[in-house]
Amino acid sequence: MSDNLFALYRTRVVEALARIVPDLPQDVAARVEVTPTRDPAHGDMATNAALLAAKPARRKPGDIAAELAVLLAAGEGVVHAEPAGPGFVNITLAPATLQAVLPAILRDGHAYGDGVIGHGITINIEYVSANPTGPMHVGHCRGAVVGDALANLLSKAGHRVIKEYYVNDAGNQVAALAWVVYWRYLEAIGTSITEAEFETLVPGGALQYRGDYLVPVGEALAAAHGPGLATPDLGPADPAIWLDTVRDFSLDWMLRMIREDLAQLGVGHDVFTSEREILAAGVAxxxxxxxDEAGLLYEGVLEPPKGKIMADWEARPQTLFRATQFGDDVDRPLRKSDGSNTYFANDIGYHGDKIARGADVLVDVLGADHGGYVARMKAAVKAIAPSYAPDRPVTFEAVICQIVHVIRDGQPVRMSKRAGTFITLRELLDEVGRDAVRFTMLTRKPDAQMEFDLDLAVAQTRDNPVFYVQYAHARCRSVLRAAAELDGIGPIDSASLASVPVDTLGNDAELALIRRLSNWPRLVESAAQAREPHRVAFYLNDLAGDFHMLWNRGRDDATLRFLQADRPVETRARLALVEATATVIRSGLAVLGVTPVEEMR
Structure with a gap:
């Protein structure tokens, strides 16, 4: 039997449908789904096959559903199939069919649920990509967790995944950072000028990034260079003397701090790409x-959008990209009237570079303020992909992460004094821990705003999903440890349990848990296709609920207890169920980047 029970029965549904509608178009067959029923009373699975086939077959969906139900009911492992609703078919599996899932889980271990839908497809997923001007903060945290979990999910679904961080080190914000660090450097060497006097020299007349986190950067710069970057009287020297040195020093320091913050969150990247370096290489x-060679550029003047003026809009001739030919709502400027490239042009060059490196799918995890960026980037990738990858399709996707509000006692948490304007990631991690941060960030869809409740994140209650799931795993491990102390139970490793008879697992609570376990491969596949790692968190919460329910049933009904020394056959079957549950929980937590616990203290 296939480890993916839903994929197996989808194949059987399509085969049966082909007998009813022999000339069914392939694109219709490809849309056939077999999914869990919402109510177990209606069966174990449901399919939309008849509904999809009705129009091309020119038949009523109910008639096709009736024929399909007859064919499916006669198939192996099915005890009942019946039409439902406007054209669905509900399928009830034999208990033995469900029970056979347990040996597959125990045999495959962590690999249970690994998919094949991504084989041969390389996905470049870019996430975080925060400006290297300060420490990571809560605003970066959600995108970091979503991006990292999505990368894990896509890998489990069979994709080759490249995790990338784009270092925005070519813009004005880096020069602004250098000026602030230079001021902190002057403070460290004992300058006599005041901050107000120094600000008269700063482009724009004001220092940005005023948080105390830059004080040690200035001190380290002073330790490395002494007073050599200042005038003899310890005043500010000509920027031509120090600007490049301070900028590079500051960038190295900030990137090291960002990497440390991300490591504390359990986030890592395969590639760090410097904007400055790729632009110097001429990619834009x-x-x-x-x-231009494809005839997609022209010189023109754009009208400003009604009600507001775009940041890159000029009422002068510019080099424009025919973005509207590829689904955008307006053509986009790539060169300004002075001949310099726009930020969008630089982004096109960067995404072209990712395609040239072999990516088939480009996924950008973006903040809430980047919603308007998606359509133009999709248009650009659609336009340039054929020249970079003429023999393969390339697509662009975006995942938008909305704002996170941190609360305690129902009230917003005040901003960090050290950072100056935001709550740092390290402060959040120090308060509630990495596992709670990662799991909690995945308890909402990325495009939904969320409140991160500090009190709930550490509460040992049913309402705290990370505790609830961790507790289920700890309970599984507790049962297995206790079983090892019993005489006459036999070996309880996965390989041994994979061969035990499990036909005694017929209680509705036991079958409900097995039914949930059987859904793990389908969940991996569907969540990966939808780019929604939060589905894994939802699934684990439901799986934990099924396990806790069975545990509680055993407290009330002694015949359902996991360990019964006088019933070794039933006990070993239940240990197989417990080990399978723990295995799937660990597999799901690995996707989320959360560490399973062995026991709760």
Whole structure:
């Protein structure tokens, strides 16, 4: 039997449907789904096959559903199939069919649920990509967790995944950072000028990034260079003397701090790409040249959007990209009237570089303020992909992460004094821990705003999902440890339990738990296709609920207890169920980047 029970029965549904509608179009067959029923009273699975086939077959969906139900009911492992609703078919599996899932889980271990839908497809997922001007904060945290969990999920679904961080080190914000660090450097060497006097020299007349986190950067710069970057009287020197040195020093320091913050969160990247380096390599100009060769550029003047003016809008002739040919709502400027490239042009070059490196799918995890960026980037990738990858399709996708509000006692948490304007990631991690942060960030869809409740994140209650799931795993491990102390039970390792008879597992609570376990491979596949790692968190919460329910049933009904020394056959079957449950919980937590616990203290 296939480890993916839903994939197996989907194949059987499509085969049966082909007998009823022999000329069924392939694109219709590809949309056939077999999913869990919402109510177990209606069966174990449901399919939309008849509903999809009705129009091309020119038949009523109910008639096709009736025929399909007859064929499915006669198939192996099915005890009942019946039409339902406007054209669905509900399928009830034999208990033995469900029970056979347990040996597959115990045999495959962590690999149970590994998918094949991603084989041969390389996905580049870019996430975090925060400006290297300060420590990671809560605003970065959600995108970091979502991106990292999505990368894990896509890998489990069979994709080759490249996790990338784009270092925005070419913009004005990096120069602004250098000026602030230079001021902290002057403070460290004992300058006599005041901050107000120094600000008269700063472009724009004001220092940005005023948080105390830059004090040690200035001190480290002073330790490395002494007074050599200042005038003899310890005043500010000509920027031509110090700007490049301070900028590079500051970037190295900030990136090291960002990597440390991300490591504390359990987030890692395969590639760190410097914006400054790829622009120096000419990727933006090369992308513009490719678009020009394809006849997709022209010189023109854009009308400003009604009610507001775009940041890159000029009422002068510019080099424009025909983005509207690829689904955007307006053509986009790539070069300004002075001949310099726009930020969008640089982004096109960067995404072209990712395609050239072999990516088939580009996924950007973006903040809430980047919603308007998606359509233009989709248009750009659609336009340039054929020149970078003429023999393979390339697509662009975006995952938008909304704002996170941190609360305690029902009230917003005050901003960090050290950071100056935001709550740092390290402060959040120090308060509630990595596992709670990661799991909690995945308890909402990324595009929904969320409140991160500090009190709930550490509460040992049913309402705290990370505790609830961890508690289920700890209970599983507790049962297995206790079983090892019993005489006559036999070996309880996965390999041994994979061969035990499990036909005694017929209680409705036991079958409900097995039914949930059987859904793990389908959940991995569907969550990966939808780019929604939060589905894994929801699934684990439901799985934990099924396990806790069975545990509680055993407290009330002695015949359902996991360990019964006088009934070794039933006990070993239940240990197989417990070990399978723990295995799937660990597999799901690995996708989320959360560490399973062995016991709760």
């Amino acid at each position: 100009d090369a992308a513009i040249a490719r678009l």
